[in-house]
Amino acid sequence: MTDHISKQYDQDLETIRSRMMQMGGLVESQARAAIDGYMTGDIARIDAVIANDKRANELEIAIDNDLGQIIVRRQPAASDLRLILAVSKTVTDLERVGDEAAKIARMAREIHGSRVVSGIPLTAVGHVSEIAIGMLRRSLDAFARLDAAAAARVCAEDVAIDSEFRSIIRQLITFMMEDPRTISTSLNIVWVAKAFERIGDHSKNIAEHVIYIVKGRDVRHIPLAELEREALG
Amino acid sequence: MTDHISKQYDQDLETIRSRMMQMGGLVESQARAAIDGYMTGDIARIDAVIANDKRANELEIAIDNDLGQIIVRRQPAASDLRLILAVSKTVTDLERVGDEAAKIARMAREIHGSRVVSGIPLTAVGHVSEIAIGMLRRSLDAFARLDAAAAARVCAEDVAIDSEFRSIIRQLITFMMEDPRTISTSLNIVWVAKAFERIGDHSKNIAEHVIYIVKGRDVRHIPLAELEREALG
Structure with a gap:
């Protein structure tokens, strides 16, 4: 990938x-700070997540600008162009992950500011947050090493996150039915769970971009078994 | 924008x-068929939305492929490159709109298949669906005419959709508290409302891409007043 005449x-x-x-x-x-602030109610940590979101937004704009310039200056083709197009898509996904982290922080603020916190099953989202942040970590590792097999493993985790999400919703519905006064706060927990499910989706997207760079095949929207064949083939 | 030596x-x-x-x-x-199926319970219409989602997925992949080829063959610069990069982002947004329509259809299936439909405030999402589909329509019109002022008006509508969404959630919380047996179905209506809110977000993104093409300025993440100045300036 780095065999050009021009060092620049x-x-x-x-x-x-x-x-x-x-x-x-x-x-x-x-995302880590958001779940930490949500679990502990540490308002300073929560507010820091909300304040830092603009750094991700600025990086998105700066990187997209760099991508446009390199296309004009270098007229990339083949694997370089795939890398550039994949970075462009990945940056969009990363910015959305940042948005979801900020949403989690805003929900954490509401939840810890509301009267009915005691007894609320805050920890219901513990597992989904671990899966989602793990997928994000591993999709970025796969990108750093351009490792298609590792990327395929991230895509396979999407099933686990969807099933965990449905289980949380069932759990929260039971909780709300038992004590309708908790509905409003429980709904905020639903949004936190949803935000992590989306972080999982974006991580899967990033993993698909990695397979595209390495294998030259667009594996979005194909069945997992076919994706795995492409990634390992 | 179309002043090239090469007609091809x-x-x-x-x-x-x-x-x-x-x-x-x-x-x-x-999106229109999804809300129609949701409101009427027309299962054939609902299933058609779910089945047709793959056409949007296929178009996304085909268009992205064309974009890669035109970059290699034409080495675009300036406004052509901006158009190409904006189409690439827009296609991602459109594919997500398709996903949201399919989600609405799946929720409609669940809602109309459940026991407690009578009395459920299905129509709560009527207004948000109109705003969202209207924003989508107008963002596409603005793209077709490369009209930055029209695009700025779409961005301004985002406030209305967010406030409408919050109002629906409040309404549904009251409803669930009055009759906890409706919680499960009401949550499905919450997901429908959320899907339309997201269609509004994607429409705003598309409108921002239009301003980028026409004005050459990336207007994501800037305050609305500044965006309007850029679009009209």
């Missing part, structure tokens, strides 16, 4: 990739 | 744009 071109590609990885690290730490 | 290049750009508009028309009609 290699450097430009590497700069874009490392900025994208930096953005990935940022939104991952935002 | 103009034609290629026009083909991509018209395929994107075709995809926009498809997902718009999917």
Whole structure:
């Protein structure tokens, strides 16, 4: 991937990739801080997540701008162009992950500011948050190493997150039916669960972009078994 | 925008744009059919939405492929490159709109298949669905005419959809508290409302891409007043 006559071109590609990885690290730490603030009720931590969201937004715009410039200057083809197009899509996914982290933080604020917190099953989202943040971490690792097999494993985890999400909803419905005064706060927990489910979706998207770079095949919207064959073939 | 030496290049750009508009028309009609099926309980119509979602997925992949080829063959710059990058982002948004329409259809299936439908406030989402589909329609019109002022008006509608969404949630919480047996079905209505809120978000994104093409300025994440100045300036 880095066999160009021009050292500067290699450097430009590497700069874009490392900025994208930096953005990935940022939104991952935002998601971690959001679930931490939600679990503990640490308002300073929660507010920091909301305040930091603009850093992810700024990185999105800066990286997209760099991508446009490198297309004009370098007229990339083949695997370089795939990398550039995949980074462009990945940056969109990462910005949305940042948005979801900020949403979780806003929900955490509401939940810890409401009267009925005691007895509310805050921890119901513990498992889904771990799966989602793990998928994000592993999709970024797969991108850093351009490892299609690792990316395929991330895609396979999507089933687990969907089933965990449905289980949380069932649990919260039971809880709300038993004590209707908790409906409003429980709905906020539903939104937190939904935000993590979406972080899982975006991680899967990122993993699909990695397979596209490495294998040259667009694996979105195909069955998992076929995706795995493409990634390992 | 279409002042090239090569007629073939103009034609290629026009083909991509018209395929994107075709995809926009498809997902718009999917969203309309989904709300129609949800309101009427017409299962054939609901199932058609779910079955047709794969057409939007296929268009996404086909258009992205065309975009890669035109970059390699034409080495676009300036406004052509902005158009190409904006189409690439827009196609992602349109595919997600298609996903949301399919989600609405799946919720409609569950709602009309459940025991407690009578008395359930199905129509609570009537207004939000109209705003969202209207925003989608107008964002696509703005793209077709490359009209930055019309695009800015779409962005301004986002406030209305968020406030309508919050009002629906309050209404449904009251309803669930009065009759906890309706919680499960009411939650499905919450998901329908959420899906339309997201269609509104994607429409706003598309409108921002239009302003980027016309004005050359990335207006994501800036305050509405500044966005309007950019679009009208």
